[in-house]
Amino acid sequence: MKTVVRSDGAKDMTKNKRKPGRMSEQRRERIRLEISREAARLFWEQGVAATSGEQIADAVGISVRTLWRYFRNKESCAEPVLVQDAEEFVSVLRRWPREISLEEHLTTWVTERPKDPDTQAYDQAVIRMTVLANTEPALRSAWLMANDQVEREFVEIIANRLRRPTDDLEVRMHAAAATSVLRVISEDISAALMAGADHASIKNSKPLERMADAVRVATDGVLGDPVEP
Template sequence: MTTMTDTADDKQAQARLRVSRHACELFWDKGVAATTGDDIAAAAGLSTRTIWRYFRCKESCVEPVLARSASRFIALAERWPDDLSLAEHMADDMARNPLTEQEIADEIAALRIATLSTTEPALRSAYLMVHDEMERAFVPVVAKRLRLADDDLTARLCAAAVTAAFRVVDEDVGRRAIVEKEKITQQEALALVDRAIRDATNGRLGGPVTP
């Protein structure tokens, strides 16, 4: 049964996500330094006081959009079958479950923030916080894949390595596709993901596994 608290929490989560989308757009269009909490509040149709109730600082406003992208990846990874490499699974899963227009917009926004974060320390902090949560959520997926306990050091190290590799790929693809306007095909992007995972884990993770 859905409680009033659940409903309130969901409404707040949706409100935070709307704010986050506006903040990502403003940061990209105007720059982080030139964007104020008042600007974000005005774009979202909320009071500045409400913005500060939802977020600890203006840069942290990007976290819900980044978290949405991270959660989407974790959900995909949890569906990863033994007989496919991660790149193969991602291609197959994306074909079966194409992103909506809003999801595509969120992914583009996340890539833009990844790109901006390389030169914006405060934004980098928010970006890394979301990746830390993603790393923790990825540990059970890795452990299951490698037939290890969730608290096994190898599983944790592989999850950390893969998350860091994804961060590097996101920043590289973001710079090339968004800043340099280079056309990167899905096949090329997946090849980068495949290489990153295998290199980061010395081949332990990324490919098919024997049941």
């Protein structure tokens, strides 16, 4: 409640009203992401077929009716974590300075990235969905759609880096090749982690260097190194 003093000295009590728009949309996305993370956990622990919409709703603390307002079916619950992962990676690529290599840029990002429980839970959900996508067709569709989003954004990023038009065939081919090798390496790392590999051994395998080198090979050395300012 907010108190407003009128010109005649009297006090007028009015309710604070939340403005519709951005904040409500942010809250909606937070809820979708929370549902997605719980769905990822249940899909991993029980399998997609054995997991019901009721179980996902119970895990989040919402009604089944509310769940279906956010998602068209239980499999689509996997989409938000994968979409957010794709959007985060695209954002990282857009910030890639021209004067440094891809592995340098990715190393800086990983070093500075938050390591709080919420981020770790999100990463775990992405890893689980990435692994399950290899055996679950419905989840595979969501995973490939997320990678398609990365590829489309990559076209603009590569075109800008090479100072070439976005409709250049070679630019589009570089984007497709780079996205594919990054997807394969992500799948390999995720599978190793979920099979029990510890983070130290994964780190020792220098995954960021592997990614950068794979991009160089896939694009015939055009992408991965510093370019002229």
